[in-house]
Amino acid sequence: MTGNHAEEKAIRGLIDDWYAALGRRDAAGLAAAYADDVAVASLAPPLWGHGRQEYINGMAGWFSTFAGPLKGEPEKLSIVAGDSVAFVNGFSHIIGKKKDGTPMDLHTRLTLCFEKRGGRWLVVAEHASVPFDMQSFKPLIALKE
Amino acid sequence: MTGNHAEEKAIRGLIDDWYAALGRRDAAGLAAAYADDVAVASLAPPLWGHGRQEYINGMAGWFSTFAGPLKGEPEKLSIVAGDSVAFVNGFSHIIGKKKDGTPMDLHTRLTLCFEKRGGRWLVVAEHASVPFDMQSFKPLIALKE
Numbered sequence: 001m002t003g004n005h006a007e008e009k010a011i012r013g014l015i016d017d018w019y020a021a022l023g024r025r026d027a028a029g030l031a032a033a034y035a036d037d038v039a040v041a042s043l044a045p046p047l048w049g050h051g052r053q054e055y056i057n058g059m060a061g062w063f064s065t066f067a068g069p070l071k072g073e074p075e076k077l078s079i080v081a082g083d084s085v086a087f088v089n090g091f092s093h094i095i096g097k098k099k100d101g102t103p104m105d106l107h108t109r110l111t112l113c114f115e116k117r118g119g120r121w122l123v124v125a126e127h128a129s130v131p132f133d134m135q136s137f138k139p140l141i142a143l144k145e
Numbered sequence: 146m147t148g149n150h151a152e153e154k155a156i157r158g159l160i161d162d163w164y165a166a167l168g169r170r171d172a173a174g175l176a177a178a179y180a181d182d183v184a185v186a187s188l189a190p191p192l193w194g195h196g197r198q199e200y201i202n203g204m205a206g207w208f209s210t211f212a213g214p215l216k217g218e219p220e221k222l223s224i225v226a227g228d229s230v231a232f233v234n235g236f237s238h239i240i241g242k243k244k245d246g247t248p249m250d251l252h253t254r255l256t257l258c259f260e261k262r263g264g265r266w267l268v269v270a271e272h273a274s275v276p277f278d279m280q281s282f283k284p285l286i287a288l289k290e
Contacts, residue, residue: 039223039234041254045276047236047288048254078184080260080269082230087258089184089270091192109186109193111256111272113232115225124225125234127256129274131190132284139277139284143192 007081011088011114011121015074022072022094027060035115035122042128043108043139055126066104070096074110086114086121091145092128107144152226156233156259156266160219167217167239172205180260180267187273188253188284200271211249215241219255231259231266236290237273252289 014033021029031038031052040049042058049055063070077090092110097103113125132139159178166174176183176197185194187203194200208215222235237255242248258270277284 041256041274041276043276044279045285045288047252047276047290048234078270080230080258082227085225085227085230085232087230087232087270089193089258089272107192109272111186111258111270113225113234113256113258125223125232125256127234127254127272127274129186129272129276131186131188131192131274132277134189137283139282140190143190145192 004081004083007083007086007121008079011079011081011086012077014114014121014123015077015088015112019072019074022070025063025066025070027056027063030059031056033120033122034126035117035124038123039125041126043130043141065098066096067099067101068097070094075107081114084116086116088112088114106141108141149226149228152228152231152266153224156224156226156231157222159259159266159268160222160233160257164217164219167215170208170211170215172201172208175204176201178265178267179271180262180269183268184270186271188275188286210243211241212244212246213242215239220252226259229261231261233257233259251286253286 034052036052038052040055072094075091075093079088089111092108094106108128108130111127114121115124130139130141179197181197183197185200217239220236224233234256237253239251253273253275256272259266260269275284275286
Protein backbone atom coordinates (compact mmCIF):
# COMPACT_ATOMS: atom_id res chain seq x y z
CA MET A 1 0.00 0.00 0.00
CA THR A 2 1.11 3.49 -0.71
CA GLY A 3 -0.49 4.85 2.43
CA ASN A 4 -1.50 8.09 0.70
CA HIS A 5 -4.48 8.52 2.99
CA ALA A 6 -5.51 12.04 1.98
CA GLU A 7 -5.78 10.99 -1.68
CA GLU A 8 -7.52 7.74 -0.80
CA LYS A 9 -10.07 9.71 1.20
CA ALA A 10 -10.68 12.10 -1.70
CA ILE A 11 -11.28 9.15 -4.02
CA ARG A 12 -13.61 7.48 -1.54
CA GLY A 13 -15.61 10.72 -1.51
CA LEU A 14 -15.98 10.61 -5.31
CA ILE A 15 -17.24 7.03 -5.10
CA ASP A 16 -19.77 7.95 -2.42
CA ASP A 17 -20.94 10.79 -4.70
CA TRP A 18 -21.40 8.23 -7.52
CA TYR A 19 -23.69 6.06 -5.39
CA ALA A 20 -25.64 9.11 -4.22
CA ALA A 21 -26.21 10.03 -7.90
CA LEU A 22 -27.29 6.44 -8.58
CA GLY A 23 -29.92 6.74 -5.87
CA ARG A 24 -31.29 9.84 -7.62
CA ARG A 25 -31.08 8.12 -11.06
CA ASP A 26 -28.94 11.11 -12.08
CA ALA A 27 -26.85 9.96 -15.06
CA ALA A 28 -24.96 13.24 -15.44
CA GLY A 29 -24.25 13.18 -11.72
CA LEU A 30 -22.66 9.74 -12.04
CA ALA A 31 -20.21 11.22 -14.53
CA ALA A 32 -19.36 14.36 -12.52
CA ALA A 33 -15.79 13.14 -11.94
CA TYR A 34 -15.43 11.22 -15.24
CA ALA A 35 -12.87 12.30 -17.83
CA ASP A 36 -14.22 13.32 -21.23
CA ASP A 37 -12.29 10.38 -22.74
CA VAL A 38 -13.24 7.82 -20.09
CA ALA A 39 -13.24 4.15 -21.19
CA VAL A 40 -16.09 2.10 -19.74
CA ALA A 41 -16.48 -1.67 -19.69
CA SER A 42 -19.94 -2.58 -18.41
CA LEU A 43 -22.27 -5.59 -18.32
CA ALA A 44 -23.70 -4.71 -21.76
CA PRO A 45 -21.70 -4.51 -24.99
CA PRO A 46 -19.41 -3.18 -26.45
CA LEU A 47 -16.21 -4.44 -24.79
CA TRP A 48 -15.20 -0.82 -24.13
CA GLY A 49 -17.43 2.22 -24.52
CA HIS A 50 -15.70 5.51 -25.04
CA GLY A 51 -16.37 8.91 -23.64
CA ARG A 52 -18.28 10.65 -20.92
CA GLN A 53 -21.30 11.54 -23.03
CA GLU A 54 -21.75 7.96 -24.26
CA TYR A 55 -21.59 6.84 -20.64
CA ILE A 56 -24.22 9.36 -19.55
CA ASN A 57 -26.52 8.34 -22.42
CA GLY A 58 -26.12 4.65 -21.62
CA MET A 59 -26.80 5.10 -17.91
CA ALA A 60 -29.81 7.36 -18.58
CA GLY A 61 -31.21 4.64 -20.85
CA TRP A 62 -30.62 2.01 -18.17
CA PHE A 63 -32.25 4.15 -15.46
CA SER A 64 -35.34 4.50 -17.67
CA THR A 65 -35.92 0.72 -17.42
CA PHE A 66 -36.52 0.97 -13.65
CA ALA A 67 -39.67 1.76 -11.70
CA GLY A 68 -38.84 3.88 -8.68
CA PRO A 69 -35.53 4.48 -6.98
CA LEU A 70 -32.30 2.52 -7.16
CA LYS A 71 -30.13 1.80 -4.17
CA GLY A 72 -26.49 0.90 -4.32
CA GLU A 73 -23.34 0.69 -2.32
CA PRO A 74 -19.74 -0.30 -2.87
CA GLU A 75 -18.46 -3.22 -0.83
CA LYS A 76 -14.96 -4.21 0.32
CA LEU A 77 -13.21 -1.46 -1.65
CA SER A 78 -9.45 -1.48 -1.88
CA ILE A 79 -8.24 2.04 -2.74
CA VAL A 80 -4.61 2.52 -3.81
CA ALA A 81 -3.49 6.08 -4.54
CA GLY A 82 -0.21 7.60 -5.59
CA ASP A 83 0.28 11.30 -6.18
CA SER A 84 -1.31 11.34 -9.66
CA VAL A 85 -2.46 7.78 -10.42
CA ALA A 86 -4.89 5.66 -8.40
CA PHE A 87 -7.14 2.64 -8.67
CA VAL A 88 -9.96 0.99 -6.77
CA ASN A 89 -11.06 -2.64 -6.74
CA GLY A 90 -14.02 -4.20 -5.02
CA PHE A 91 -17.68 -5.01 -5.40
CA SER A 92 -20.66 -2.94 -6.48
CA HIS A 93 -24.09 -3.87 -5.13
CA ILE A 94 -27.14 -2.35 -6.82
CA ILE A 95 -30.79 -3.03 -5.99
CA GLY A 96 -33.87 -1.87 -7.90
CA LYS A 97 -37.13 -2.91 -9.50
CA LYS A 98 -37.56 -3.04 -13.28
CA LYS A 99 -40.64 -1.47 -14.88
CA ASP A 100 -42.05 -4.95 -15.52
CA GLY A 101 -41.85 -5.62 -11.78
CA THR A 102 -38.79 -7.86 -11.85
CA PRO A 103 -36.59 -7.21 -8.82
CA MET A 104 -32.88 -6.67 -9.53
CA ASP A 105 -30.24 -7.40 -6.90
CA LEU A 106 -26.93 -7.19 -8.69
CA HIS A 107 -23.38 -7.75 -7.48
CA THR A 108 -20.53 -6.96 -9.86
CA ARG A 109 -16.81 -6.74 -9.44
CA LEU A 110 -15.70 -3.16 -9.97
CA THR A 111 -12.39 -1.59 -10.97
CA LEU A 112 -11.99 2.18 -11.25
CA CYS A 113 -8.86 3.87 -12.62
CA PHE A 114 -8.14 7.50 -11.73
CA GLU A 115 -5.72 10.13 -12.96
CA LYS A 116 -5.20 13.51 -11.38
CA ARG A 117 -5.51 16.08 -14.13
CA GLY A 118 -5.28 19.80 -13.40
CA GLY A 119 -5.21 19.02 -9.68
CA ARG A 120 -8.45 17.05 -9.83
CA TRP A 121 -9.02 13.28 -9.64
CA LEU A 122 -10.93 11.98 -12.65
CA VAL A 123 -12.12 8.47 -13.52
CA VAL A 124 -10.38 7.49 -16.79
CA ALA A 125 -11.58 3.87 -16.81
CA GLU A 126 -14.49 2.01 -15.21
CA HIS A 127 -14.61 -1.77 -15.49
CA ALA A 128 -17.68 -3.54 -14.07
CA SER A 129 -18.43 -7.15 -14.88
CA VAL A 130 -19.73 -10.52 -13.79
CA PRO A 131 -18.25 -13.91 -14.65
CA PHE A 132 -20.23 -16.65 -16.35
CA ASP A 133 -20.86 -20.29 -15.62
CA MET A 134 -18.62 -22.41 -17.84
CA GLN A 135 -21.20 -25.21 -18.15
CA SER A 136 -24.50 -23.37 -18.59
CA PHE A 137 -22.80 -20.39 -20.30
CA LYS A 138 -25.00 -18.01 -18.26
CA PRO A 139 -23.77 -14.77 -16.72
CA LEU A 140 -23.68 -14.97 -12.92
CA ILE A 141 -25.34 -11.79 -11.69
CA ALA A 142 -26.30 -13.07 -8.24
CA LEU A 143 -22.89 -14.07 -6.89
CA LYS A 144 -21.89 -12.18 -3.77
CA GLU A 145 -18.16 -12.86 -3.85
CA MET B 146 -1.27 11.14 -19.16
CA THR B 147 1.46 11.17 -16.62
CA GLY B 148 4.12 10.73 -19.29
CA ASN B 149 6.24 8.51 -17.06
CA HIS B 150 7.71 6.72 -20.05
CA ALA B 151 10.40 4.68 -18.27
CA GLU B 152 7.82 3.17 -15.93
CA GLU B 153 5.33 2.61 -18.75
CA LYS B 154 8.01 0.76 -20.69
CA ALA B 155 8.83 -1.43 -17.68
CA ILE B 156 5.16 -2.34 -17.33
CA ARG B 157 4.82 -3.07 -21.04
CA GLY B 158 7.74 -5.49 -20.64
CA LEU B 159 5.92 -7.34 -17.85
CA ILE B 160 2.84 -7.66 -20.04
CA ASP B 161 4.90 -9.01 -22.94
CA ASP B 162 6.41 -11.55 -20.51
CA TRP B 163 2.86 -12.61 -19.54
CA TYR B 164 1.91 -13.34 -23.16
CA ALA B 165 5.19 -15.20 -23.71
CA ALA B 166 4.34 -17.40 -20.68
CA LEU B 167 0.85 -17.92 -22.11
CA GLY B 168 2.40 -19.22 -25.34
CA ARG B 169 4.37 -21.76 -23.28
CA ARG B 170 1.28 -22.63 -21.17
CA ASP B 171 3.44 -21.74 -18.17
CA ALA B 172 1.03 -20.88 -15.34
CA ALA B 173 3.76 -20.00 -12.83
CA GLY B 174 5.40 -17.82 -15.49
CA LEU B 175 2.16 -15.85 -15.92
CA ALA B 176 2.33 -14.99 -12.22
CA ALA B 177 6.03 -14.03 -12.15
CA ALA B 178 5.15 -10.37 -11.49
CA TYR B 179 1.96 -11.00 -9.49
CA ALA B 180 1.72 -10.01 -5.83
CA ASP B 181 1.10 -12.81 -3.34
CA ASP B 182 -2.22 -11.13 -2.45
CA VAL B 183 -3.30 -10.37 -6.07
CA ALA B 184 -7.06 -10.10 -6.67
CA VAL B 185 -8.20 -11.64 -9.95
CA ALA B 186 -11.54 -11.22 -11.73
CA SER B 187 -11.72 -13.61 -14.67
CA LEU B 188 -14.35 -15.06 -17.03
CA ALA B 189 -15.10 -17.91 -14.61
CA PRO B 190 -16.40 -17.48 -11.04
CA PRO B 191 -15.89 -16.30 -8.33
CA LEU B 192 -16.31 -12.53 -8.69
CA TRP B 193 -12.79 -12.06 -7.28
CA GLY B 194 -10.25 -14.79 -6.73
CA HIS B 195 -7.55 -14.12 -4.19
CA GLY B 196 -3.89 -14.83 -4.22
CA ARG B 197 -1.10 -15.76 -6.54
CA GLN B 198 -1.23 -19.51 -5.86
CA GLU B 199 -4.98 -19.70 -6.56
CA TYR B 200 -4.33 -17.84 -9.82
CA ILE B 201 -1.57 -20.25 -10.84
CA ASN B 202 -3.74 -23.27 -10.03
CA GLY B 203 -6.67 -21.86 -12.00
CA MET B 204 -4.58 -21.03 -15.05
CA ALA B 205 -2.85 -24.43 -14.97
CA GLY B 206 -6.27 -26.09 -14.93
CA TRP B 207 -7.41 -23.94 -17.86
CA PHE B 208 -4.26 -24.70 -19.85
CA SER B 209 -4.92 -28.43 -19.37
CA THR B 210 -8.16 -28.10 -21.36
CA PHE B 211 -6.23 -27.13 -24.52
CA ALA B 212 -4.62 -29.31 -27.17
CA GLY B 213 -1.37 -27.75 -28.33
CA PRO B 214 -0.09 -24.23 -27.92
CA LEU B 215 -1.95 -21.03 -27.12
CA LYS B 216 -1.26 -17.73 -28.78
CA GLY B 217 -2.16 -14.37 -27.36
CA GLU B 218 -1.48 -10.70 -27.61
CA PRO B 219 -2.64 -7.51 -25.95
CA GLU B 220 -4.35 -4.97 -28.19
CA LYS B 221 -4.72 -1.19 -27.91
CA LEU B 222 -3.20 -0.97 -24.44
CA SER B 223 -3.35 2.29 -22.55
CA ILE B 224 -0.63 2.32 -19.88
CA VAL B 225 -0.72 5.01 -17.19
CA ALA B 226 2.11 5.00 -14.64
CA GLY B 227 2.95 7.20 -11.71
CA ASP B 228 5.96 6.65 -9.50
CA SER B 229 4.44 3.83 -7.45
CA VAL B 230 0.94 3.21 -8.84
CA ALA B 231 0.00 2.27 -12.40
CA PHE B 232 -2.80 0.75 -14.43
CA VAL B 233 -3.37 -0.66 -17.89
CA ASN B 234 -6.58 -0.91 -19.90
CA GLY B 235 -7.17 -2.54 -23.27
CA PHE B 236 -8.01 -5.80 -24.94
CA SER B 237 -6.63 -9.31 -24.59
CA HIS B 238 -6.80 -11.62 -27.60
CA ILE B 239 -6.18 -15.34 -27.03
CA ILE B 240 -6.38 -18.12 -29.61
CA GLY B 241 -6.18 -21.86 -29.03
CA LYS B 242 -7.79 -25.21 -29.66
CA LYS B 243 -9.61 -27.13 -26.91
CA LYS B 244 -8.92 -30.84 -26.41
CA ASP B 245 -12.29 -31.67 -27.96
CA GLY B 246 -11.19 -29.84 -31.12
CA THR B 247 -13.27 -26.67 -30.57
CA PRO B 248 -11.33 -23.62 -31.71
CA MET B 249 -11.21 -20.70 -29.26
CA ASP B 250 -10.69 -17.13 -30.44
CA LEU B 251 -11.35 -14.96 -27.43
CA HIS B 252 -11.34 -11.18 -26.99
CA THR B 253 -11.75 -9.78 -23.50
CA ARG B 254 -11.39 -6.33 -22.05
CA LEU B 255 -8.47 -6.26 -19.66
CA THR B 256 -7.55 -4.02 -16.73
CA LEU B 257 -4.32 -4.54 -14.78
CA CYS B 258 -3.47 -2.63 -11.60
CA PHE B 259 0.15 -2.36 -10.48
CA GLU B 260 1.90 -1.22 -7.34
CA LYS B 261 5.64 -0.78 -6.97
CA ARG B 262 6.68 -2.69 -3.87
CA GLY B 263 10.33 -2.93 -2.81
CA GLY B 264 11.31 -1.19 -6.04
CA ARG B 265 9.52 -3.74 -8.22
CA TRP B 266 6.26 -3.42 -10.17
CA LEU B 267 3.74 -6.10 -9.18
CA VAL B 268 0.25 -6.83 -10.46
CA VAL B 269 -2.12 -6.42 -7.50
CA ALA B 270 -5.35 -6.78 -9.51
CA GLU B 271 -6.24 -8.35 -12.86
CA HIS B 272 -9.75 -7.82 -14.23
CA ALA B 273 -10.63 -9.62 -17.48
CA SER B 274 -14.22 -9.90 -18.65
CA VAL B 275 -16.71 -9.96 -21.49
CA PRO B 276 -20.13 -8.31 -21.52
CA PHE B 277 -23.33 -10.24 -22.18
CA ASP B 278 -26.24 -9.78 -24.53
CA MET B 279 -29.15 -8.27 -22.62
CA GLN B 280 -31.78 -10.15 -24.69
CA SER B 281 -30.28 -13.63 -25.10
CA PHE B 282 -28.44 -13.40 -21.74
CA LYS B 283 -25.37 -14.99 -23.38
CA PRO B 284 -21.78 -13.92 -22.72
CA LEU B 285 -20.23 -12.24 -25.77
CA ILE B 286 -16.84 -13.86 -26.19
CA ALA B 287 -16.40 -13.04 -29.88
CA LEU B 288 -16.71 -9.24 -29.81
CA LYS B 289 -13.63 -7.46 -31.07
CA GLU B 290 -14.27 -4.04 -29.59
